[in-house]
Amino acid sequence: MDPFAILGLEPRFDLDAAMLEDRHRELSRVLHPDKHVGKAASERRMALSRAIEVNEAFRILKDPVRRAQSLFEQHGIPTGESSQTKASPALLMDMMEAREELAEAARDKNLSKVVELGAVMQQREAALISKLGAALAAAGRDTQKLIEAEAVLGELRYAKRYLDEVSAFEEALAT
Numbered sequence: 011m012d013p014f015a016i017l018g019l020e021p022r023f024d025l026d027a028a029m030l031e032d033r034h035r036e037l038s039r040v041l042h043p044d045k046h047v048g049k050a051a052s053e054r055r056m057a058l059s060r061a062i063e064v065n066e067a068f069r070i071l072k073d074p075v076r077r078a079q080s081l082f083e084q085h086g087i088p089t090g091e092s093s094q095t096k097a098s099p100a101l102l103m104d105m106m107e108a109r110e111e112l113a114e115a116a117r118d119k120n121l122s123k124v125v126e127l128g129a130v131m132q133q134r135e136a137a138l139i140s141k142l143g144a145a146l147a148a149a150g151r152d153t154q155k156l157i158e159a160e161a162v163l164g165e166l167r168y169a170k171r172y173l174d175e176v177s178a179f180e181e182a183l184a185t
Contacts, residue, residue, distance in 0.1 A: 013067035013080055021084060023146045025071060034068040037061075074139050075170060078163050081146060085156050089163065097164055105168045109175070116179040124183060128176035135169040138162060 014021040017033050039045075041061040046054045070076040079089040108131070115123035145159035 011063065011067070012084070013070040013077075016063050016067035017071065019071070021081060023074075023078060023081060023143045025077070027072075030068070030071055034064065037064045074142070075163065075166055078142055078146065078166075082156065082160055082163070085151065085153070087153070087156055087160060089160065097161075097168070101165055101168065105172065108172060112172070112175060112179065116183065119183055121180065121183040124176060124179045128173060128180070131169055131172050131176065135166065135173060138166045138169055142166060 012021075017030070017037065019025065019030070019033065038061065041057050041064060043054070043058065043061075046057045049057075070080055082089045108127070112124065112127050115127060142159060142162045145155070145162055149155035149159050
């Protein structure tokens with residue numbers, strides 16, 4: 011499935027979020043089941059199938075990790091976690107230390123520290139998204155540069171997982 015083609019968008023990482031939402035809303039309106047009442051069952055099924063594709067394409071393109079994966083896959087570069095470039099020992103150590111600090115704050119029931127650590131990682135995530143966008147734009151179709159950019163995607167995945175843990179701890183500590 012090519013989410014860019016489904017939504018009629020140019021395949022690129024730096025999509026305008028408002029434009030993406032507008033395109034999704036426009037297609038959803040056209041494919042809404044109420045627009046197909048009274049039509050043949052095959053047409054209703056086709057519209058429903060297309061609506062499902064549009065919604066999935068929107069979810070993919072809205073998420074920077076999944077959007078990048080889609081772009082890499084279009085260039086023939088596998089992006090599954092089992093096939094991604096191995097993370098550097100420095101990154102692994104950094105993330106391990108960050109997760110230990112987060113776990114300690116959660117153990118101590120220190121919600122303000124959990125929130126603070128989350129804010130730091132959100133800044134890191136934003137920087138990685140920007141770096142990934144620049145790397146993909148600079149790489150074009152150059153396979154070696156795309157492989158180098160894929161390492162940034164790996165680091166972004168670590169940041170996202172960390173932020174998922176932050177959300178879980180925040181939720182647990184807020185109750």
